[in-house]
Amino acid sequence: MSIKVRYFASLKEFTGREQDECPYQPEMTAQTIWDFVVPEKKIPLNTLVAINMQYENLEATVADGDEVAFFPPVTGG
């Protein structure tokens, strides 16, 4: 299994892609996943994180098979 990583809006432009697959390792967090899949760039300030579509912080741990999303502050309405 692995972690599905998705990017939206300006984060999609920042990374140059819509998604990645990250091999699962125990005790992975959203931050370590970012560092693994986007090693060339630091995560932008104010980036929001969702794990399985629920808001979490960068230190939240991730389980095998989870979907992790990175995106900027939302601007709907």
Added chain:
Amino acid sequence: MINITENAFNPYQVLQQYQTEQTHLQAKQGAASIFIGTMRDFNDGVDVKGMTLEHYPEMTEMQLAAVVEEATEKWDLLDALVIHRVGDVYPDDSLVLVAVWTVHRGAAFDASRFIMEELKSRVPFWKQEILIDNSKRWVGKNTDGYQANKL
């Protein structure tokens, strides 16, 4: 009902049809509060000729349903209707419709404000504007939510 759509909609026609179909509201509703958000042709001092609304489909539906559920529990709503556009939109297009039906006016006002503020602060939509010179820019942060904006 929640509807996220790529299609343009006329909020007044939608409301008239929806309310007619909601027979459970007849003689029970005492108040309805309606918010319609419309695209302007300017923002932050710049002319805007179009916009693309991106979203995170599965999470958008989940978060929006949670917001409406919270409002329903908090204010005992009789019904709620939320429609939000995604995709390419243009000035004067309706972007969002929030309508709630309640027994008394206070709950209607408060619940519609709550749904809008929470939508703007936590439901994953993003606006990218197309300016008059065809350049594009992402709209910055919206709002901190209902509590932060409560009068």
